[in-house]
Amino acid sequence: MRGVPHLNELNKKYRERGFEIVAVSSEAAGTIEDKMVKGASASFGVVKADIAALYQTNGIPHGWVLDAEGKCIWEGHPAQLNDAQIEEWIKDLAPGKITREVQKPLKASVEAYNKGQFGKAFEAVAEHLTSEDAKVKADAEYVNGVIEKRKAAGEAKAKKLRDAGDLVKLLPVLEEEAKGWEGSEYGKACGDEAKTVKASKEYKLCAKAADAWAKLEPKLNDLADDKAAKALEKFIKDFAGTPQAKLAEERLKDLK
Amino acid sequence: MKTMFLAACLALYATTLAAMDKGEEAPNFKFEASWNTLPGAKQLTDYRGRIVFLEIWKIH
Structure with a gap:
């Protein structure tokens, strides 16, 4: 103690x-x-x-x-x-629920935020950022800061997945952001990107790769080294450019 | 020889000190009683979405 x-x-x-x-x-x-x-x-x-x-x-x-x-x-x-x-x-963590007591005019924004309606919360807080009441203004700045941090965390999460080419994990993140930020420009941008990702050839390949890897990976330890290497080489060729192909490359290196 | 023995002891200590490796999912458990925890939290998984420092302690 x-x-x-x-x-x-x-x-x-x-x-x-x-x-x-x-x-x-x-x-x-x-x-x-x-x-x-x-x-x-x-x-x-x-x-x-x-x-x-x-x-x-x-x-x-x-x-x-x-x-x-x-x-x-x-x-x-x-x-x-x-x-x-x-x-x-x-640093990249999405803030949790707002538990701090705030001035009455900010309650609607906090309630919306805590329900995951970030777009609505953002809209509701905006008018109070210039309030002449110092306490209301201070609380509005605090709530606005939390909302901004939530947005930055969502953007960072999506960027990480986008950079890694992991479209299978990116899609639900974009859809969740679009839903949470409904009514805002950011929400619309996320929704548009989600539709583009879902319709892309790359996403379909990633989804197939994820399924195929889930089936192949548990079997690798039971295969003889030469057969495992052949299976991995085929996987790398079939699903080139996907995150699972990178995993397969690492496994192949370990085998050799 | 002495160095090898010490290295083996250290390796054994490291493996028994903490069975959970980095990247591994922490086993869930239910709270029998709790104080100052997140409102409504009844088990470890209720903390998902946050960074958690999980500590095991004992009264000396």
Whole structure:
């Protein structure tokens, strides 16, 4: 529990930006509450659960950082967590729901945002950005900042997939953006791009490659090396330019 | 020989220290009780969409 002040500080700095701490113990709920939550004044998430069989570790405390999809991106001692790492992890993260209390004129925008209606939220906040009421203006700037960050995160996610040529994953991202930003120019642009992607030959090839790779990849370990190499070479030729062909190239290199 | 033994010990320690590798999906689990967690969160997967620092701790 010596690490509580450090985690409290990180929680205070980054929670609103999407960085969450979940400290887990298998001890009795009463003990956790008395010692950790009340005794040590932990302000971050504290949980009772027995996860020893799922998360093996010799040293305690020990931690893992999980990305937005729940995949492990770091592991180590909590004291090793620092601001630079966290800033890097959260920089492209879409902000979560707005939980801060805002002035009454901003409530409609916050409600729309929290429902995933970003276009509507953006429209509703605009008129308050020039409010003469300083409190309303400050809240409008805050809400507008969150909405802008959400848009930037969506754009960054789409760009990453576009650059990787992963049209199969890009399409649902564009469709989700188009739906969330309905009524805005950005939403229209996403919708138009989604239609173009869906109709393209490249998307159809990517979709076929994804299906074919899902079938081939689990079988590779059961094949003799020469047969696996032949299958991979054929796959690379048939689905050239797709992300799965790149995966196949990597597997082929490993084989050789 | 001594170096090899130390290297083997370190490798063994590394593999037993954390079974979850980078890129691997974290196993889900339900919260038996919770404090200060996200409103409505009842299990780890309720945190999807956020960066999570998952820590195992013990009262000393």
